[in-house]
Amino acid sequence: MLRILRCAVFGLVFLFGVFAASPPASAAYPDRPVHWMIGFAAGGPVDIVARIMAQALSDRLGQQFIVENRAGSGGNIAAGAAINAAPDGYTLLFVAPNNAISTSLYKKLPFDFLRDTVPVASIMQLTNMLVVSNAMPVKTVQEFIDYCRANPGQISFASSGNGTSVHMSAELFKVMTKCDMVHVPYRGSAIAFPDIISNKVQLIFDNLPSALEQSRGGTVRAIGVTSPQRWPGVPDVPAIAETVPGFEAVGFYGISAPKGTPPEVVEILNKAVGDALKDPKVTARLTENGGIPKPMTPAEFGKLVTDETEKWRKVVAFAGVSVD
Numbered sequence: 001m002l003r004i005l006r007c008a009v010f011g012l013v014f015l016f017g018v019f020a021a022s023p024p025a026s027a028a029y030p031d032r033p034v035h036w037m038i039g040f041a042a043g044g045p046v047d048i049v050a051r052i053m054a055q056a057l058s059d060r061l062g063q064q065f066i067v068e069n070r071a072g073s074g075g076n077i078a079a080g081a082a083i084n085a086a087p088d089g090y091t092l093l094f095v096a097p098n099n100a101i102s103t104s105l106y107k108k109l110p111f112d113f114l115r116d117t118v119p120v121a122s123i124m125q126l127t128n129m130l131v132v133s134n135a136m137p138v139k140t141v142q143e144f145i146d147y148c149r150a151n152p153g154q155i156s157f158a159s160s161g162n163g164t165s166v167h168m169s170a171e172l173f174k175v176m177t178k179c180d181m182v183h184v185p186y187r188g189s190a191i192a193f194p195d196i197i198s199n200k201v202q203l204i205f206d207n208l209p210s211a212l213e214q215s216r217g218g219t220v221r222a223i224g225v226t227s228p229q230r231w232p233g234v235p236d237v238p239a240i241a242e243t244v245p246g247f248e249a250v251g252f253y254g255i256s257a258p259k260g261t262p263p264e265v266v267e268i269l270n271k272a273v274g275d276a277l278k279d280p281k282v283t284a285r286l287t288e289n290g291g292i293p294k295p296m297t298p299a300e301f302g303k304l305v306t307d308e309t310e311k312w313r314k315v316v317a318f319a320g321v322s323v324d
Helices: 004-021 046-059 075-082 096-105 141-150 165-177 189-197 206-216 263-276 280-288 298-319
Strands: 033-038 065-069 091-095 117-133 156-160 181-185 203-207 220-225 248-256
Touching: 004 033, 033 046, 033 075, 046 065, 046 117, 046 203, 046 206, 046 263, 075 091, 075 096, 075 117, 075 248, 091 117, 091 181, 096 189, 096 248, 096 298, 117 141, 117 189, 117 206, 117 263, 117 298, 141 280, 156 165, 156 189, 165 181, 165 203, 165 248, 165 298, 189 203, 189 206, 189 220, 203 206, 248 263, 248 298, 263 298
Parallel strands: 033 065, 033 091, 156 181, 156 203
Antiparallel strands: 091 248, 117 203, 117 220, 117 248
8 A cells, every 4th residue: 555655646746747847838839930911012111121020030939930911901901811810829910000090991891900909019110201203393392282282183192002001191191281182002012113113103101111212212202201200210301290280190010919819929929029129130120111119018019009090090080081
């Protein structure tokens, strides 16, 4: 009997040691590639930043972060794909102002973004930049407004899709300046630029990363930024608000996951993003693309998305636009 008791005690001690030494399931995350849904075409501003961060996260977490471009419907195709994926941390969504705007702009979305996602991490803040075709006879915001008013309905503006900040920045500008312009949506700003360069479409209020690349290359002319003051990365470009008081459209980039994603997985991802944003090489690349790195806790990022959703709801109502 004593021998049997000793064996039983030994067995319990052994099992306790095994369980104590075994890490929780989340400690192994990620143990396979992670898919990151991007709502816009390759080569655009969202794609540029996503690939910078995907490499940084791959380096820190030891698994590949695969950027998947699911362009269309103002980013809602990607949002739907992410929301309908298993909430295990292996499918993420790149979050930008389009997600906040779509909540009020689109009337028949099959999901509720705030309800059906959990905030993971903030990456950076950025502005949009108004760039025009070099064929346009304007060099300032006021000259552009004057030209617009003198040629009503003859100027078209590109966007990266209905419901993006690129689209809504222009709609806000139209209302505040009484400029009559025609909207031409694309599946991403990278696709739009050849038509802007050739003057088939005259302008775009693009996210700074790609607008800055094009303007630096001399293929288009930058005449204003949508932030309330001049943006640190491009101090020589005036704020549109200097000519149109009260005009403002500042954006954000971040990460969300499907509702139900384990909190411990969210924390692992948030820490990895925060660590990446402390890396001078990563922050230098984001800064080169016109962004201001902005790490936040999941709760802080969640509040930002909620606040942005309400802000853009007011802009959508003010501009009087909607998408069925």
